[in-house]
Amino acid sequence: MARRNIFQPPAPPAEAASPETIEPRRSFPNTGAMSGVKTTLRDLSSNAVRDIAPNLIDVDGPKDRLEFNDADVAELAESIRKNGQQVPIMVRSTPGAPGRYKIVYGRRRLRALKMLGIPAKALVRALDDREAIVAQGQENNQRLDPSFVEKALFCAELSTAGYANDVILDALAIDKAMLSRMNKVTRSVPRALVEFIGPAHGIGRRRWEDLAVAVDGKESDVPALLDRITASGAQKSSDERFSLVANEFAGSGQSKERNAPPTLSVKIPEGKIIGEVQSSAKAVNIRINSPSEPEFAEWAKKNAQKALINLYNEWLANKRAH
Secondary structure, eight states, rough: OOOOOOOOOOOOOOOOOOOGGGOOOOOOOSSSSHHHHHHHHHHHHHHHHHOOGGGGEESSOOOOSSSOOOHOOOHHHHHHHOOOSSSOEHHHHHTTTTTTTEEEEHHHHHHHHHHOOOEEEEOOOOHHHHHHHHHHHHHHHHHHHOOOOHHHHHHHHHTTTOOOHHHHHHHHOOHHHHHHHHHHHHHHSOOHHHHHOOOOOOOOOOHHHHHHHHHHHHGGGGHHHHHHHHHHHHHSSHHHHHHHHHHTTTTSSSSSSSOOOOEEEEOTSSOEEEEEEOOOOOOEEEOOOTTTHHHHHHHHHHHHHHHHHHHHHHHHHHHHHH
């Protein structure tokens, strides 16, 4: 077949063919190499970050955090103002409402962006309800390190919303035994009491379970209790409010362990709680807040003997001096 000379003028247009003689356009095959190209292009498109006005993003669905601290959000907003939004949020389209979106994760970042009045950098995903919940739970577990009670409340909200247990297990990466323990806590401890306490990042599963046992059957006492301690608890940390509530219910449990003695939270100058000291007639227990300071907790475990000996020697020297 002869090649056309690109330096020659084009031939005159041919007479228009009738629709019957036009050969139908061939589409790219949906298999093989072209299928791979299509998939790659679709993946690239879905990974693109878009700028979306915050007022177009609806915040609904189960909450994965117990509270938003206004000062914390303001600090995040200031960081975004100086450095830009480093991590995009994730949204999905709202069915039946073109141009509107539902938040999947990034509620705190969205609130900070609304405070600044600037567009949100967002990944837009085509997710159904189940996929959105799993994405929300897994992202927050990786980034936020939610406390035990926050995870328990998230499970309760998902269950109330009608999600099956397998979805909840996938979303929080927990097993059935842990889900059962969480459900026991949220069933026994009234929501008003949990909201008064707050996330309590330094309080683990066992102490929440002890509180659940102590409160169980005494839910009617909670309103009067809150009236009595709300004012004194306002200036305390979340961990300290837990201890305040636990002390109020001391004696209600079925074991000496549940009659928890007063707890002293140990803070560094920045205000973060790194541990707590609990004393009783028989012992003084020191707890390190592993979730918030994992490296310090590991170091303390390796150096506990040396530190305790130094503490004893300091006490001994002080005793001799007096």
